[in-house]
Amino acid sequence: MATQPSNATLNKTVLIVEDELHIIESLRFILQRAGYLVHEVHDGNDAVNSVRAHIPDVIVLDLMLPNKNGFEILKELKSDLALSNTPVLMLTAKGQQQDRANAEQLKVDAFITKPFSNQEVLSCIDHLSKR
């Protein structure tokens, strides 16, 4: 899947909230190759501010983060009128049903379990960015 940057993805921004450096590296690679602008943040505490600063088109959010977990961040985002429209893709290594249900209750836009398929993540972000 040799994807080239298309017009559709041009100038679209993705913010990755994740603390595992190797996963960030891999996500950045696929997204940049697809034409997205990628920002990243590693600490749960900085996540919401970072969203405000970058106003991304899509947020990729991990669940287990230092200092503040993904659910808390999601809750804050969705309760902030200015940010609540930004679609959120939640990526998590905790694959339990309960977590998915929690996320859906907090109005997450998409939910994918780690380890993920690059293709799946990419098409999901493509889909979310077009909304």
Add this chain to the structure above:
Amino acid sequence: MLSANFVLATALIYVLVLFLLAFASDRQSRRGGNRLIRSPLVYTLSLSVYCTSWTFYGAVGSAARNGLEFAAIYLGPTLVFVGWWFFLRKLVRIGHTYRITSIADLISSRFGKSTGLAILVTCIAVISTTPYIALQLKAVTTSFQVVSGISVLSLTDSTIGGTNTALWVAISMALFTILFGTRNLDANEHHPGVVAAIAFEALVKLFAILAVGFFVVFSMAGGINQVFEYPAATVLLYSEQSFSWRWVNLLLLSAIAIICLPRQFQTTVVENSNENHLKTASWAFPLYLFLMSLFVIPIAIAGLSLLPEDANPDMFLLTLPISAGQNSLALLAFIGGFSSATSMVIVANIALSIMISNHIIVPLALKIPLLRLNSRGDIKYLLRTSRRISIGVILFLGYVYYRTSAQSDALASIGLIAFVGVSQFCPAIIAGMFWRNATAKGVTVGMSAGFLLWAYTLFLPSLTGSPDGIIAHFVEQGLWSIEALKPQALFGLTNIDPLVHAVFWSLGTNIFCLIVVSVWSNQSPLEQLQSALFVDVFRNQPGTESRVLQRRATSRDLYWLTQRILGSAQARDLFQQLSDNYTDHHSLDTPDPRFIAHIERHLAGSIGASTARTLVSQIATGETISLEEIINLVDETQQVVEYSHRLEKQSETLKSTARKLTQANEQLQQIDSQKDEFLSQVSHELRTPMTSIRSMAEILLDSNNIADKQRAHFSRIIYEESIRLTRLLDEILEISRLEHGEMDIKHEHLNPEKCISRAIETCLGIAHRGGVSLNCDVPTTTSTMIGDPDRFHQVMINLLTNAINYNTAQNPRVEVSCRISKSYYEVYIQDNGPGIEDRESVFEKFSRGPNESSLYRGSGLGLSISRQLMHKMRGSLELVDDSNCGACFRLKMPLGV
């Protein structure tokens, strides 16, 4: 002062009221409308027949003479009633089940329905009660004289105003008793009219004593506090004699009396219509006694303080209101005392007349061929007539005793003579109810001996008023002038209270003989049967005796017998009722043993067990008592007891097992949820490296046009993450082995210095790469520590790499030092890193510090494994509290000896 005639008229009117009340209650009861009469409250009030005129007037006298001594007389019964569950309930149950008519009937019935024993008990009861009845006559006469203003000096002359007061009182009481005590409404000796009258009198006497009490305290003395400020109060309340042997003695005697006094047995057991009434009585009767005694002390104090010194303390209740000019109050008090006296005399008389007729006159009459009572003749008529005559005789005896006994005696001492007399029944009753092996011979010998000693040491000396002075001489000199036989100092037992002396000798000998003779004698078969039935009354159904006792009789004979005793109407009713129950297997012509037993029990309710048995035996043939069945009966009840004990034990064991199971279950659930949590954490930890590996592998697979450098970088990450994954799996397996105790730990003597140096050497490389200075200050020592060298090394490496990898300081340092404490070799690993915030959870599985950089990310299992390894080596691993900056871990290893 009131005129004698006025007082007499009042008393007569009062008696008339009693007659009407008793009459109305009897009628009411016969019509079936007896709810109030058979209520627990009336039952409780009828028990107050205990409070005679001795209590009414005498308690004040006793308090004035001996301080708090009188309280014992109230405390004994209170104890018995509060503990009703243990004793009274069983007594009443026996009374109901076997239709016991009197205390003589109870004792004779238990010990083989012995006629001889019944006669003995009856005689003792009559002789001990006579002084008591005399006491009531005396109280009524004296109080009459006081209230009608006849001088105290003329007290000995009882003929006043042409009226022999005592005689008239005796006659009127006899009349009342004859009218209401011998009506014999049914086969059970229930006298609803009498009970109602007694309950009414209970209220009158309580009201009277409270009224006088209130008047004396609040009007005459001016209040409670003022009463206790009289000098007499100090003398009375703090007298040294108050709590002595005599006091204990009185407590014991009164507790016994509440059961053994014939009139008390009559009201408590015979007249009881419902066992549950005891529940109410258990608190209400003590309350009644409390109210009766409430004003005793204040009245005694006021009497001693306000009246002339020579005033009779026994009459304070009357003389106090009179001295204050309150004649109507004095009259009320007189009526109260009159009530106390009459209720006692009536009930005691009924009880005694039942005993005399059932156990003496009827058996005697049956033996006289001339009367031909054996074959025919109306026993019912004989019963009634003999009761009426005995009532007259008893009252006459009381009157004679009253005339004979010393007029100067205080009321209380006469009452106590009776108490000690009837207390001779107590060993027999208690042994009969609780000791299976007590025999009739034992009881007979014990009771006779006790009674003779009572007569010798207490009763005879009370008759010192006899005209010829023989008795006075005998009391002073002893029988035949033998020193050791002095009635009040028997066998040299001098210098003790005559009452204590008498109780000691009579009751002591009684109990001793009862036990010794019972042990040395055998029970007759019938005794064995009765003993089993009485001792296990709660387990044996009535009718059990017919299993053991086999005999034949014709229905016709039984019917004739029943008719002669109960009258034809009742006999017809009884047979009608019984034939409905017992005709399933036997025809009425030859009724089965259960039927005969039932009839006998019924007749016993009228004429006593021993006479009923004599009569039934005369018409029954082929009587056999199966010893084997008695043994079975006893065995069965014992088996039931044992079985229920076993059941109790088993259910306790079951309960504790259930408790343990619940606990274990809770633990299991906890462990289960811990395991779930662990699995979910493991899954998370495994998924993270897997994610990088998969994602990068996909990139490498899908793309051809990736720069070589990039490709190499991704391959390296895949490699590193695989290593991380493997390490993680190793550690998970290790922790699992640790937790299942599958890991072999050696316990060798180790050189600490060598072990530490080895670990530091291993870590020097990592420290160097991270730019961390690693210092070690471990002196040479001769001590050894005990443990597994490889495991110790593993722990040291874990702690050192943690200290190195997570040290974010400018000039990162790690220092290793050591100490030898009492029994441990301690190693300290101190760094100058950021320190550990969450001290609580740092040793938990998968816990990580917030600043743990992703690059050096461990499994989160290292510290948990290290701590467990240290524990396995009987050492410990702790995070030291006092480090100012950075973290400091302390390892403790046990020292080698």
